[in-house]
Amino acid sequence: MTNQHIHCIVNDCHYWNQGNMCHANEILVTTDEFGSRQPDHIDAATAKQLTPDAAGSCMATCCKTYVPKGSDQIKADTVKRMP
Ligand code: SF4
Secondary structure, eight states: OOOOOOBOOOTTBTTEETTTEEOBSOOOEEEHHHHHHSOTTOSGGGGGGSOOOOOSSGGGEEETTOOBTTOTTTTSSSOOBOO
């Protein structure tokens, strides 16, 4: 696997870190439509089972891995926060 650098400015996310870096060990990006229909446990670990979809614009994509800091949904999937 390559050494990824995911930059993100969504600072109320559990995985956000100083310098606008994402510290999730993996993330799932989906279309807004798909993401809005799926429960929290559908995330990076299930990515290989999901059907690819077209978004049409960047405004129609979302980070499905986002979870608010302090949320009880942090453990809804297997994504880990890296040090
Ligand atoms: S999980 Fe998504 S929203 Fe959260 S910091 Fe990473 S890229 Fe940003």
